[in-house]
Amino acid sequence: MSDNVTEEKQDAPRPPQQRQHGPGGPGMGAPTEKAGNFKESGKRLVGLLTPELALVAVVIVLGIGSVTLSVVGPKILGNATTVIFEGFLAGGVDFPRLHEILLQVVLIYIGSAILGLLQGFILNGVTQRTVYRLRQSVEDKIHRLPLSYFDRHQRGDLLSRVTNDIDxxxxxxxxxxxxxxxxxxxxxxxxxxxxxxxxxxALVALVSIPLTAIVVAQIAKRSQPKFVAQWKHTGDLNSQIEEGYTGHALVKVFGRGKQSREEFAAKNEELYEASFGAQFISGIIMPSAMFIGNLVYVAIAVVGGLRVASGTMTLGDVQAFIQYSRQFQQPVSQLGSMANLLQSGVASAERVFELLDAEEQGADPEPAESPTDDHGRLVFEDVSFRYVEDKPLIDNLDLVVEPGRTVAIVGPTGAGKTTLVNLVMRFYELSGGRITLDGTDTAAMTRADLRARTGMVLQDTWLFGGTIRDNIAYGRTDATEEEILAAAKAAYVDRFVHSLPDGYDTVLDDDATNLSAGERQLVTIARAFVAQPQVLILDEATSSVDTRTELLVQRAMAKLRQDRTAFVIAHRLSTIRDADLILVMENGSIVEQGNHAQLLEAKGAYARLYEAQFAAPLEEVEPPIDPVDPATGELATVFDDPSVPHPGAPPHRGEELDDAEVDRI
Structure with a gap:
């Protein structure tokens, strides 16, 4: 089974650094990001080119050749000017000499262009391979991060780092x-x-370099924080968009469209202001450098003209020098204008490096252990866990789950039910104690080995864009066609799949909207069937389906639990009455355990939960049809006498269908 559970509903509180908020609700962004060390981040960014050093050296050699030829050209062309000028003064131009010089200039510029093209071609490959490796490093890093990292960071911001920042x-x-x-x-x-x-x-021309450097440094100092803020706000805006679009239906249901639009407008405005400030400030660099270059150009032209008039320089040398001065200012201005690109790139690199430097989950043990038996016996020995150091959630838990038994876990929200099974899967590491599988400490096993022996069906059905057959086979990629069909029939997928236009080859979109919620749930159960795990975890697998589909899901899960150690987390107590052992959790502790009959007879926490679900309602919270009390004229919200039922309110009693009814369905 996949260990991707970032969508999973946590019934225990998440770490307080950052909770995910609902669609249209108030966002909690990351702390205001300060500009990092530009020099160190820039050096690290250049360091990504290390594997390409040989080709970088070739690029440098080609660049030297191309530039050498291009800068020699004006000097030789100046000789042509001198030949023409002296020829007019002498009464005749030496055309053979002039043709020879012009041919040299043409060949030089052609050679410079060819070397420049080769340089660009090789450098393009170097750049793309470097970014390819960076993307691969980020992808590998994401799989090494603990689940707690995704609890603390907004999904949209992470996507922005992986896509926008790397681009x-x-x-x-x-x-x-x-x-x-x-x-x-x-x-x-x-x-x-x-x-x-x-x-x-030459000394006159050199004046432009320190002047340009001072201008660039002063402008860059003010624009760098703007670029950092620009990419931070890009991530925040992506988070808001991703959250609003995935929860679009809830935004509509609760009438939060206006608030969602206002949040978008506010974040969009922040991004606009940061981007405008960054681009405007950095955009001053190029005109400033050109202004300085033009002043130097005027000075060179005046001084050069005076030297020609005094006979200390030839006209060709002055013409070549003026041409060099224009060529000189162009790269100087380019270096200045590239400052904004570098600042933007380094700001993005800082965000990507922050992800790459995040603390990873502990490495798998070397050498790792693996259970010799395949029974699925789980033992919790003095297990303790907490998301936050000073806030214990589970303390000193002892539990033995024998092979083939079904253990149901019930309790109020936040009791630690899902956390308990997450510890079995090692999505989080224990704070104390240990869990053994068939006598082997799960912490001594590789995560891949542990999760290969464990299957999970979640409340949130995750299906990817592909065929129904591919989604079922996701549980085990080497499953045969016969095994896929057998799993589909066992999970009742075969009952509805033939009504689809392409049967098992029906392509699902990313959200599998062409299937109902119950049908999607059945596909995930079929996926668990194919995986054939030793330990099965069913986390609220029927909470989002209708009553009749729930019966089919229950039957499918009953087949799936046969001969497997199974954990069933449920709020609907009717779904777990046949469990071998029922654990009642409160505040991270098991307060009761036993089977259904024993716990009802004990009249404790389980009995109270059961009665709360299946007893007729004793209190109505809806107002009467006329919410205004005619005697007082005040708004009435509840009946004073809770024993009087609301007119027309139906009793909410648990009703189940027998096997014959299920078969009829």
Missing amino acids: NISQTLQQTLSQIFTSVLTVIGILIMMFSISWEL
């Missing part, structure tokens, strides 16, 4: 790595050429 990292690496390599190499190459022509003019 943003991919975009950042794709757009910045190539430009950074090319821009840095271009700046270095152009400086070399500038100094080779005129060190005085």
Whole structure:
């Protein structure tokens, strides 16, 4: 069976760090996120390229070649200008020499373009493989996280980290790595050429670098927190959207559409303000760098013109230097404009790294133990558990469940029923004591081995997008067609599947809306049949189906429990009267145990629960037809005399159908 139980209804309180709230209800976001260490996060992001170092070296070599050719071009082209200028002064242009120079320039630029294309092609592969590994690391990490992590984090925010943030990292690496390599190499190459022509003019051009660096640093300091807030608010908005859409029906039923829209508008406004601030502030970088570059360009043109007039420089050198100055400002401006992309990418990387650094569930023991017997005998020895250290939930629990017995667990909400079976599955680790399966401590087993011996049917039916056959076979992927059909018949799936257009090949959508709630539940039971577990856990498996479907589900579960150790969690006591042992839990402790007849005779907690369900109602909470008391004119909400039944109120008594009626259904 799958160990994905993040959708499971917890009957015990969740850790208080963050409860999930209902559709349209007030959201509890994560604490306000502060900007992390940009330098360290940036270094870690670049460190993701380590497996590609050989290709990165090739990219650098190709970049050096491409930039070298591109920066040599203007110098040679300047020679062509000098040939033309001197030819006009001498009365004739040396055209053969001019053709030779122009051919060299064309070949140089073609070579530069080819090397640049190869560089981009290889770098694209490096980037995509890096992001591929990052996605794989996140996916593997999610499977190593304890269930408590998902209790504390909103699902929409986690999805945003896995999708939006990783996509943003991919975009950042794709757009910045190539430009950074090319821009840095271009700046270095152009400086070399500038100094080779005129060190005085080169010093004038160098003034732009510290000025641009100061401007970029000041702007980046103000925009980085905005980018962090932008991606945090993106996650919060995704959480609100995911919650509102999955609970759309409840939003409509309780008339919370307006509040849901208001919540969306508020979170959307927060995201808008953060995004606008981040993009606006960082967007100042490029115009500022261009402004500084234009000032330097004017200075170079004036100083160069004066030197030509004085005869200390040739016109071709000045023309080449001016061209270099324009080329020089372009990569400098690009480096400045990339600051906003880098800040956005690093902000997303921080969120992904936070997920990757989250504390994992304990590793499986090495070497692991495995039961030699396959009976399914479970023993709880002095078991204690708490979600929060100072708030005990289960204390000093001792229990022996013999093979083949059915144990029902009942009690009020929050008593610890679902928590008890979650401890059997090791979804949470014990705070004290131990649980053994056929004499082997479950903590000494691998989780995969333990869960392969345990099947679970939950109250919330989880089916994936695929055929009914595939959903049944999910319990055991190597199940044969005969085993799948046998499980379907045993779980009464075969009764309705033939009425579907494609039978067992009917494709379910993601929410399986083309099946009723009861039909979906029967499919999950068939899935448990196929798994053939030693220990079976049925957690409120009939609470959301109608009475007649419940009878079919009960029969299917009765067959499924045969020759297996079974735990049945139920609020409807009529469903567990035939259990071998009934445990009554209150506040994490077993206050009563015995079979149905014994517990009724004891007239304790179980008897009170049973009477509360099957006795006629003694008190009505609905108002009379006319809610205004004519004597006082005040609003009447309940009858003063609780023994007087509400007019027309039907008695709520537990009624069951016999076997003949079930067969008729």
